[in-house]
Amino acid sequence: MAKTAFIGLGVMGFPMAGHLTKGGHSVTVYNRTPAKADQWQAEYGGDAAPTPRQAAQGADFVFTCVGNDDDLRSVVLGEDGALSGMAGGAVFVDHTTASADVARELFEAARAKGIDAIDAPVSGGQAGAENGALTVMCGGEPAAFERAKPVIDCFARACRLMGPAGAGQLTKMVNQICIAGLVQGLSEGMNFGLKAGLDMTTVIDVISKGAAQSWQMDNRAQTMCDGKFDFGFAVDWMRKDLGIAIEEARRNGARLPVAALVDQFYAQVQARGGNRWDTSSLIQLLMND
Numbered sequence: 001m002a003k004t005a006f007i008g009l010g011v012m013g014f015p016m017a018g019h020l021t022k023g024g025h026s027v028t029v030y031n032r033t034p035a036k037a038d039q040w041q042a043e044y045g046g047d048a049a050p051t052p053r054q055a056a057q058g059a060d061f062v063f064t065c066v067g068n069d070d071d072l073r074s075v076v077l078g079e080d081g082a083l084s085g086m087a088g089g090a091v092f093v094d095h096t097t098a099s100a101d102v103a104r105e106l107f108e109a110a111r112a113k114g115i116d117a118i119d120a121p122v123s124g125g126q127a128g129a130e131n132g133a134l135t136v137m138c139g140g141e142p143a144a145f146e147r148a149k150p151v152i153d154c155f156a157r158a159c160r161l162m163g164p165a166g167a168g169q170l171t172k173m174v175n176q177i178c179i180a181g182l183v184q185g186l187s188e189g190m191n192f193g194l195k196a197g198l199d200m201t202t203v204i205d206v207i208s209k210g211a212a213q214s215w216q217m218d219n220r221a222q223t224m225c226d227g228k229f230d231f232g233f234a235v236d237w238m239r240k241d242l243g244i245a246i247e248e249a250r251r252n253g254a255r256l257p258v259a260a261l262v263d264q265f266y267a268q269v270q271a272r273g274g275n276r277w278d279t280s281s282l283i284q285l286l287m288n289d
């Protein structure tokens, strides 16, 4: 069993770190707001440390799951950052959805200290984290991936190495680009059905057995029709993710006309106060226009 550290006990990190203890690993947590670390310890019984560096000391594997690129740099680099506490030979695994650039930057910073790094963003949402059923998309060296995979498997249903440092984040960008257009299409379909006076529960039941089926339809179509958005994957996070993808596309030349438009629709949702609403709230713009 491994000695691990987990930094960032948010909606995702809190249950992910819990799955490590359930898998028999020893876990030391760090969270910027200490009350959440206390709450985690009360629930799972591991250790807590006052800085990322102290949490990472002596760990074989250090996991992070924070907000964005800058948050990540602030818990990984610098005097109190995780890397300064880690010993050569340890593996750093980042589950934040961040840019491929920061993944490569941290890979190099880790390598300079003899530490392996894997960018490992996840898909599957809060339920996936709580049920230990996340999809994990990894970038890094094969040997480090093989060492980390059995530990990541504590909270993963699928965990794949996609290529060198940054490839996990690039794969997550593909995931988010696919979702953006799909949610807008689903919103238009559901709004059209409501305006047409159809019984949408029956419509969803029928068309979800055909070619229009999707995870979003199975998990979000009914709540969209019911106008419920106070849960799930926040619009603020989606805008961060689309921003990262659009920035990357500027460099690699991929055209993202629909993803860029949907990003603007999400800006409108934010302007209506929907920062923390689920991404399915795109339908709100259609319903209320």
Ligand SMILES: NC(=O)c1ccc[n+]([C@@H]2O[C@H](COP(=O)([O-])OP(=O)(O)OC[C@H]3O[C@@H](n4cnc5c(N)ncnc54)[C@H](OP(=O)(O)O)[C@@H]3O)[C@@H](O)[C@H]2O)c1
Binding pocket: 008, 009, 010, 011, 012, 013, 031, 032, 033, 036, 065, 066, 067, 068, 070, 071, 072, 074, 075, 095, 096, 097, 098, 122, 123, 124, 125, 126, 232, 233, 234, 237
């Ligand atoms: N939620 C989802 O459904 C989902 C799905 C897939 C991927 N993701 C990605 O997973 C990551 C985490 O998401 P989440 O939903 O768990 O977010 P969250 O609930 O907002 O939690 C964010 C965590 O990061 C910590 N943090 C943020 N900025 C920090 C900083 N500058 N220094 C130290 N700690 C900092 C927060 O600490 P405090 O407690 O002190 O605020 C908290 O522990 C994001 O990159 C998100 O895009 C989320």
